[in-house]
Amino acid sequence: MATIGILGGGQLARMLVLAGTPLGQRFRLVDSAGDACAAQIAPLVQADWRDFAALEAFAADSDVVTFDFENVPAETAEWMAARTRVFPNPAALSVAQDRLAEKTLFGRIGLETPAFAAVDSREDLERAVAATGLPAVLKTRRLGYDGKGQFVLRAPADLDAAWQALGGVPLILEAFVPFDREVSVVAVRSRTGEFRHYPLTRNWHAGGILSASLAPLAGDPALEARAVAHARTLAEHLDYVGVFALELFVHGERLLGNEMAPRVHNSGHWTIEGTGCSQFENHVRAILGLPLGDTAAIGTSVMLNWIGELPEADAVLREPRAHWHDYGKSPRAGRKVGHATLCGDDPRELADRLERIGAALGRNEQVAPVLAALRAS
Template sequence: MSDRRQPVLGVLGGGQLARMLAIAGAPLGVQSLVVDSSSDACAGQVAPLVVADWHDHAALGEFAAKVDVVTFDFENVPADTAHWLAERVSVFPNPRALAAAQDRLAEKTLFRECGLATPEFVPVDTRADLDRALAVTGAPAILKTRRLGYDGKGQFRLRSADDADAAWAALGAQAAAHGLILEAFVPFERELSVLAVRGRDGEFRTWPLTRNWHTDGVLSLSLAPAPDIDALQPRAAALARTLAERLDYVGVFALELFVKDGELLGNEMAPRVHNSGHWTIEGAHTSQFENHVRAVLGLPLGDTGARGASLMFNWIGELPDPAPLLRTVDGHWHDYGKRARPGRKVGHATVCAPDASTLLERAEALAQVIGWEQPVAAVREAVGI
C-alpha cells in the first residue's frame, strides 16, 4: 500500500469556481481546503471550509500550513493578503498577476505594452477629470471603477457629455478610494474570450476561442468553438502567451476580447478560471478546472482541444426545472448549491454535440420545452443559419 500523501490545494474564495476546482481535483488525488468569509460559501458543500476574514493572519497562517499551494476563486482578494501568503506558501497565479488584473488602468496599460490594442481610456479622479476624459474618448463612453467591478457592477454608460453629472453622482464617491477610468464605447461585432493555461514549467496551451453573449452585463451564453474565427485564433493565442510570459503567470486565465473590423481589442483579463470556460467541463478533452489544478501543482497539462460543439448558458437568479435539460442528449446540469437571489449566478447548463448543426437541433428542441429562445437565436446567428 502506497503511503504517498495527497497534495492539498488551498483556494481563496468559496464560490462556484472553488467548488468546481475541488471537484476537478478529486480524481487527481488532490484534496482542497477553501477559505471564505461566509460560512455558507457553496464550495464548503464539497470541500472543507475555513471561515476567516482576508486579514485574519492567525487563521490564514494555519491555512497556509495545511496546503501545498494556494490559488484564487476570484480576483478581488486583497493584494496584501496574497503577498502575505506568498511569503509562507507557493501562490499561483503570483500576486503581481493578481494586482495587474485588479486595476483596470494597470490592466489596459499592460495590454498595450503587450501589443494588444484597447479602446481609448483615460484615468479619472475628479469631476473635472471626467470632462477632460470625455474630450479624449468622445461619447458614448463607459465610466468604470478601477477596482472591484465585475458582472457589469461599478459601471455607468454615458450616451453623451450631458450624462457626466449623472455618471459622477453614481460613481464619483468611489474615485478617492479606488480611482475611476473612462473607456470609449466600442461598437463591436462580437465578444470573444480565449481561455489559456500556463504550467509551472512554462508549458502553454489555449482552448478554442469562445463566443459570448451578455445580458445586463452578466454572461448569459457561450458557444465554443466560436464559428468563423480561424484567422483570429492564432492572434488571440499569441497575445495570451505574451501576457502570460510577461506576468510569469501560472494557472488558467481568461482574456476577454472585442472584435471590431476584423481586429481584436482587449477588454478584460480574469486571473482565474472563468465563466466563459465552463463548457470545457464536458466539451473539451481537459476542462479549465482540471488544467488549473494541474498547472498550479506542477503536473503535466492536458489536451485543450474541443470534443465537438458546446453551448453553455447561465442560470441567473433562480434555477428552472432541470428535467428538460436532463432529457436532452448530451445535456449537462450544474447546480451551485446557492440560495436564489436576483442577479446571482446559481447554476449553468451545457449542451454538447458533434457539430454546430446538431447543436442547433438540440438547442431548438430544448427551447420548445423551456420557452427560452435566446440559445437558439445565438447559435443560428453564429453558424449563419
C-alpha cells in the same frame, strides 16, 4: 497528493474541487460566508480576508494556494505568498485587479484597446470625455465584475449622474466601442512554463452578465491565432501560472482587449464536457506543475448561464449530451446559480438540441443569438 488552498468558496472553487479530486488532490477553502457553495465538498475556514490568525493555519495546511475570487486584497495575497506557494502570483493578480494597469499592459504588449483615461476627479472626467468622445463607459478601476461598478455615458448631461454614482474611488473612462462579437481565449500556463489554450469562445452578455458561450468558433483561424498570441505574451509577461481568460471585442479585422480574468472563467465552463481536460483540471495541473491536458474541442458546445434562479432541470436532464450544473446556491437576483452545457457532434445537431431546450425552458430569448450563430456556421 497535495493540499490546495482556495481563497474563495464559490462555484469556481466548487468546480476546481470536483476536477482536482480525481487527480488525488485535497482542497481547503477560505470564505467569509459560512454557506459558500464549495464548502459542501471541501473543508471551509470561515474568515475575513484580513483575519490573519485564521489564514495562518490555512497557509500552513496548504501546499499551494489559488483563487476562486479575483478581488482578494493584494495585501492578503502577498502575505500568503510569504508563507506558501501562491498561483497566480500576487503581482499578476494585482494587474488584473486594476482596469487601468490591465489596459496599460495590453497596450504595452501590442494588444489594441478601446481608448481609455484615468479619472480621479470631476475635472479628469471632463478631460477624459473630451479625449474618448461619447458614448463611453465610466468604470471603477477595482472590484468590478458582472457589470457592477459601471455607468454608461451617452450625452454630456450624463456626467454629473455618473460622477455621483461612482466618484470617490479611482475610475477609468473607456470609449464605447462598436463590436461585431465578443470572444474570449481561455488559456493555461503551468509552473513549468508549458502553455496551452482552448479554442476561441464566442460570448453573449445580458445586463453585463455572461448569458451564453459557444465554442469552438468556426471560420477564422487567423483571428484565433492573433488572440492566442496575445494571451501567451500576456501570460509570459506576468509569469502567470494557472488558467486565465482574455476577453476581447472583435470589430471587423480588429481585436480589442477588454479585460483579463486571473482565474478559471465562466466562458470556459463548456470545457468540462466539451474537451478532454477541462479548464478546472488544467488549472489544478498548472499550479502543481503537472503536464497540461488536452484542450482540443470534442464536437461543438454551448453553455447557457442560469442567473438569479434555476429553470426546471427536466428538459435538460432528458436531452442527450446535455449537462446540468446546479451550484447549490440559494436564488438571488443577478446571482450565478448554475449553468447547462449542450454538446453535439456538429453545429447542426447542436442547434436542434439548443432550440428544443430553449423552447422547453421558455428561454427562447437567451438562446436566439447563439442559435443564429450556430445556424450560420
